[in-house]
Structures are given as structure tokens and as C-alpha cells.
Amino acid sequence: MVQKGPRPLVLCGPSGSGKSTLLKRLLKEFPDKFGFSVSHTTRAPRPGEKNGVHYHFTNVEDMTASIARGEFIESAVFNGNMYGTSKQSVDDVRCTGCICVLDIDVEGVKQVKGTDFNPLLVFVMPPSLEELERRLRARNTEHEESLSGRLEIARKEIIYGQEPGNFHIIILNDNLDKAYAELREFVFKNVEEKERDPKDQKAEEK
Numbered sequence: 001m002v003q004k005g006p007r008p009l010v011l012c013g014p015s016g017s018g019k020s021t022l023l024k025r026l027l028k029e030f031p032d033k034f035g036f037s038v039s040h041t042t043r044a045p046r047p048g049e050k051n052g053v054h055y056h057f058t059n060v061e062d063m064t065a066s067i068a069r070g071e072f073i074e075s076a077v078f079n080g081n082m083y084g085t086s087k088q089s090v091d092d093v094r095c096t097g098c099i100c101v102l103d104i105d106v107e108g109v110k111q112v113k114g115t116d117f118n119p120l121l122v123f124v125m126p127p128s129l130e131e132l133e134r135r136l137r138a139r140n141t142e143h144e145e146s147l148s149g150r151l152e153i154a155r156k157e158i159i160y161g162q163e164p165g166n167f168h169i170i171i172l173n174d175n176l177d178k179a180y181a182e183l184r185e186f187v188f189k190n191v192e193e194k195e196r197d198p199k200d201q202k203a204e205e206k
């Protein structure tokens with residue numbers, strides 16, 4: 001299948017490593033260049049959430065069938081609800097010419113690797129587990145139980161993230177300005193347009 005539009009960008013890293021902070025900066029500096037795909041979920045909409053904007057709200061039966069048909073690039077269950085990224089939602093962003101950004105965990109990355117989406121894979125690395133804990137505490141979004149759970153998962157994710165070949169680049173987020181500059185340079189060096197005419201592609205294959 002020939003995919004239109006630029007290569008998607010996957011940002012992965014332990015909770016608190018700085019993915020959202022880095023992405024927010026990228027989107028602020030280049031508002032027209034990036035787009036988030038709209039995920040599917042079986043959880044109920046929260047007040048103010050719009051279907052097709054914040055999520056595609058669906059049910060377990062439909063989502064399970066859709067996954068079985070191979071229509072998702074990754075999916076997971078959190079707190080008893082299903083979440084996932086459909087191929088269509090990534091294509092919707094690509095077709096606009098924007099770089100589709102996916103913020104997914106290690107399990108999601110493993111699934112994406114089995115698809116033909118060929119994304120750029122970035123691992124955001126915290127300076128240490130101690131600093132990660134400090135940042136998560138400072139963010140003030142977790143209670144103690146959730147914090148220790150996140151740190152336990154972080155330990156495993158860091159091992160996977162550092163294994164050679166799992167990511168195209170590992171960005172150490174010890175200094176935000178430096179980490180951001182590294183991400184920006186990597187993205188613009190590597191995201192190339194794939195809007196090739198199928199005829200040209202055939203010629204290249206000869």
C-alpha cells in the first residue's frame with residue numbers, strides 16, 4: 001500500500017519523561033505541521049468531550065470486531081476500558097499533509113512495529129528514576145499508589161527503550177531546551193514526504 005503524506009512520529013517514554021511537554025512545544029512552534037490522530041475508546045464520554053474530536057467513542061463489541069479485522073495499529077486496555085489508534089485516524093491526519101503524532105507506551109510501540117506504518121520512533125529518556133519520581137511528584141497528578149505503579153512500569157520501559165534497534169533515537173530529557181532542539185532536528189531531518197506517484201515507485205523498484 002502506498003501511503004500518502006509524511007511519516008508518522010511516535011513519542012514513547014515513561015510517564016513523566018516529558019513527552020507531552022516536548023510535543024506541546026513542537027505544536028506551538030509549528031502549529032500547521034503536526035496533527036494528533038483521534039483515538040477510539042470504549043469508555044463513556046466525559047462532560048464536554050465531543051465524539052470524533054476528543055475520541056471516537058465506541059463499544060466493546062464494535063471495537064473488538066474492528067481490531068480483529070486489522071483496522072487498528074495499536075490498542076490497549078486501561079482501567080477496564082479499551083483504547084486504540086485506528087489506521088483510518090492516522091491516515092486522516094496524513095492526508096492533510098501534517099505529520100501524525102502518536103504518544104504511545106512500549107506495548108503500543110511493539111504493536112506498531114508489526115504494521116506497515118513505518119513511523120519515526122522516538123524514546124524520551126528521563127535522566128534517572130529518582131528524577132522521574134521527583135518530576136511526577138512535582139506535577140502533582142498522581143496519588144502514591146499510582147506513582148509507584150508508574151515507576152515500576154518506567155523501570156521496564158527504560159530497559160526496552162535502551163535496547164539497540166527498538167527506537168530510531170533516544171532523547172535524554174535532562175535539559176528541556178536541549179532535548180527539544182534534538183527532537184526538532186531529528187524530526188525535520190527524517191520526516192520525508194511519501195507522496196510519490198505509484199509510477200515513480202514502480203520505476204524505483206526496477
Ligand SMILES: Nc1ncnc2c1ncn2[C@@H]1O[C@H](COP(=O)(O)OP(=O)(O)OP(=O)(O)O)[C@@H](O)[C@H]1O
Nearest residue numbers: 014015016017018019020021135139173174175176
Ligand atoms: N527537562 C525537564 N526538566 C525538568 N522538568 C521537566 C523536564 N521535562 C519535563 N519536565 C516536567 O516533568 C513533568 C512530566 O512531564 P510530562 O507531563 O511532559 O511527561 P509525560 O511523559 O508526558 O507523562 P505522561 O505519560 O504521564 O503524560 C512535568 O511537570 C514537566 O513540566
